[in-house]
Amino acid sequence: MLDTGQRIALLGHELGHYANGDTRQGVVLGNALQSLHTWYYLLSRIERPTLPETLLNACYLVPRGVVVAVATALDHLTLRATQRGEYLADSFAARCGSTAAAVGLMDALLVSDSAEATLLRESNALRTQRSGGRAAGAAESGLWERLAAYVESIPAGEYERQRRRSALRGHSVDSTHPPTHLRRSRLLAVAALPATVTVDSARGAALRAELSGARGLVARRVLNGG
Template sequence: MPTSHTSAPPEPSVCPACSAGLTTDVRYPAWCPGCEWNLSPVVVPATDLSESQRQAAAREWEAQADRLALARQRAEQVYGAVAAGAGPREDRTWIAAMVMAAIVHLVTAGLLVGSVALQFVDSWPLRVAGWLGLAFAFFLRPRFAGIPDSGSVLRRTDAPALYALADRVAAAVGSRPVDMIRVTDEFNASFNRVGLRRRSVLTLGLPLWEPLGDGQRLALLAHELGHDVNGDHRSGWWLGSAITTLTQWWYVTEPAGREEHGGVLASLVEVVANLAMAGVNWLIGLLLGVLERLSSRSGQGAEYRADAIAARIASTSETERLLRTLLLSGSAATVRARLRSLSGVRRSSHSAGVAGFWASFTAELAAVPAHETERLLRLSVRELSSVDSTHPPTYLRIRMLGHRPVPAPALVVAPEEAAAIEAELAPLRLRIARELLA
């Protein structure tokens, strides 16, 4: 059975910047809550840089600061609008995103229609061009997300208690019952629709699910299922497939690398072709950036509304605990790496050893000191860090929960229900733990 890493007891120290007393832990960076000294540990730059290199580094630092300031302004605009009660229809940026998506789909449709029309022209070069256009249109066609690998999907007959809980949450949220529940080895969770039938898939990362309490699990389910009813236009086929298509265009038009040719003319043709392709690639990249930015504003508002749904179902306090747990993705990766390196864990493949892994993993995440969680939260304030680029900064999500607090949950998980779910997930815990320790 694996043994958990035992941390050294916290040791008091003194902040070198303001002389305030600190509480440190050898596993985590020491920092000062008073003056925020060492809040974000940085690598000391090399001292042997040339003047031009120092100037380039200074310009990059200024550009990064400008980008951060602009991102902060946009994030606070979305936050202010949602805090004032704006719903998905009040945010007009999604209309522009939908129009851009329509243009993308019309271009693909125009390529298809034009290529078909060329097949009826009495000219074999044009017919060949039409065949090439048809192949290109097929490659750039709008795509539906694929149905997940059956090995990671739990059927209703395999996990009736988990599906019953998800159905209860869906009913309380106002969503339809989920079609599939997928369990992965990620410290994350998601909701999306796949295939021509647009079947709903709830994905639960076991490393995130395991450390959560029953209330936080309710909040997680409510947040993800809330994406089905919170006006998140990114999850729709129209906008999502347009972003996918533009991304494919960007990859297709990316200029090829230079190759050695025997003649000057061939090299000149290659240079001209690459320059033309680079211009098209740049334009597509610009359009993709604009479309993602427009959809991001709508998407961030949808995340706030999903958090509000989670608070209504599980209470504000449990939803905030969930968001604070999501700050620990880096710590979770470190814990997994440390447990993998323990000699007894690496060779363990029986159920008792795997059970020990999850117990150790959960215990170590629970042992992350409060001052480290607070450091990560303040980093979210300083650097706008979030779960990923599609989510608002975590500190704003927590702040938003305070606008309309919900003290009591609408649903609770009974002890026997929680025990039944644990038993249903046991085989997957065994398999995923083996994958994590491989």
Template sequence: MPEDDLCPRCSTATVSERSAEPWCPSCEEGLDRFGDHGRHLGWVWTDRLLYRAAYRLTARQFTAMAGRPASASPVSAARIVTVGVSVLLLAGVLAMAGAGLWLLLYDFFSPVNLIGALLLVTAVVLRPRLGRLSALTADAWEVDRDGAPELFTVIERVSAVVGVPMPDVVLVGAEQNAYTTTVGLRRRRVLCLGAPLWAVLDPQERVALLGHELGHFVNGDVRRGLLTQAATTTLGRVAYLLSPERGVTLLEQIVELICWMSSRLVMGVHLVLVATSQRDSQRAEYLADELGVRAGGSAAAVRLNDHFLIMDAIDTVIRREARAQHGAPEWRAASDIARANLVPRVPAMRQLSRRVEASFFASHPPTGLRAALIETRPAQPAGVELSGPDSARIDGELTAIYEKARRELAVSP
């Protein structure tokens, strides 16, 4: 073997995945190599420093949590900073709205009314977003207990094991994904399952997925609070509003320069807050994984995370089958073959995920570390057992939605 293919530190043969720069699978020499995956701000030296720091913090967080149960910490530095800034931002928006209303009504039909109207419009633009169910149902189909009793039964069982109320709305979409969120003034809990993802998982992986997603309602994720959303969105909107148009006259160019500097300052603060809150969100993801383990068992939760590692390959074969007018059974068969073929590559893919997914701005820890963290803990049995026949009945309930998803997959790029 050429010396270039050996690790300079321990002489182990190096590995590579997806045309990435090689690294040592044993001592991990070269695994933290900076590349395009670490470019966010556009300045190479800054991006390099941020990437190195993010890589170290990610590894340190994993080491601190390895072998110990995750816990939803109500108080952390990230949470204190995010909540504090959110309170200040919301107070500022309310003050802007109040001042705008006062100026709008003061000495009516005078120029000062225009300033008031501008302040009111700005406050409306910067207001916290409650989310709307209609925006979610535009890309997914709602199912109810009458139409999918077996699905609702297993969701109910998993909710009880995880310790959360049943979601108020259950959706099934055409994306290779799953998520939970809360919307509206009543903060309705929404669970959305991606049909291409759900269809190819085995029964216990489905339970682990439900446990993970429902766990987001109780895992203390700082991103999901109605109050704390302000810190991660409002400043970004301010930076956008301050983005200057190209000036022509000298005065316009001076205003452009001031707006540009203000926009970059606000965006810098925004990025710092996002990076701070995302570190806490990664801890919350680990906790959601633990709740997935509680529901589906350790083995299923590990398989589920390894499935996410090879999602691109799975997505390719599902789309191929959809274009051939094949339904969910064929998706599952093609996915099983792809997963079996990729098993030998999973260890390297886990390591590579630590390189390409390490970031201050990532809300999820590297996928490979999520599976590895589960494996550092004692194996747990499933809290909810989903039999093959019950799982098949769920597929029967979703037959019409699978067909709708197939049509969308067949025409999407």
């Protein structure tokens, strides 16, 4: 659902966390948080357990509680620095893909719920088609094109409505990100930047070819409810 400039801005944002010395991406805290998330996954409760697994779930209660407590403490202690890191990464996104592309990326976040609903409809439609004996190949091959076409069809008024709704309700990607409307306003409050990273048609075609396998794999997972 992103155009080329917005994808570059997104990559610039993620790489900007490392370039700007984001606290949570450092060697110590980054590895600590990753380890805690891994331990939380390993200690997660087993659903619909057998009797031995019920006992195992009980044994997991205390260590899982410790992991949650430590992760929560680190989250709160680094929250301010992390939100500052997001703003700096947004600036890096604008430098790489242009201010317009970075702002467009913010707008795309505001309609992500609509995009998710579209993918859910596609998944449900495929299940109905399968019950009628139709193959899934066509649905998988054109999934991303249909999603992009849907997002392209969203009128400008809907984006404006979502921006106002974001300002009222404080939309953010998650608890570690500042409100999306504040991130967008900050980008627009300074002089617009041109893109420093551009992709010509030949490189764009090479990138699409390189990602084609991954696109198909993710499409199958999405349509299969994964």
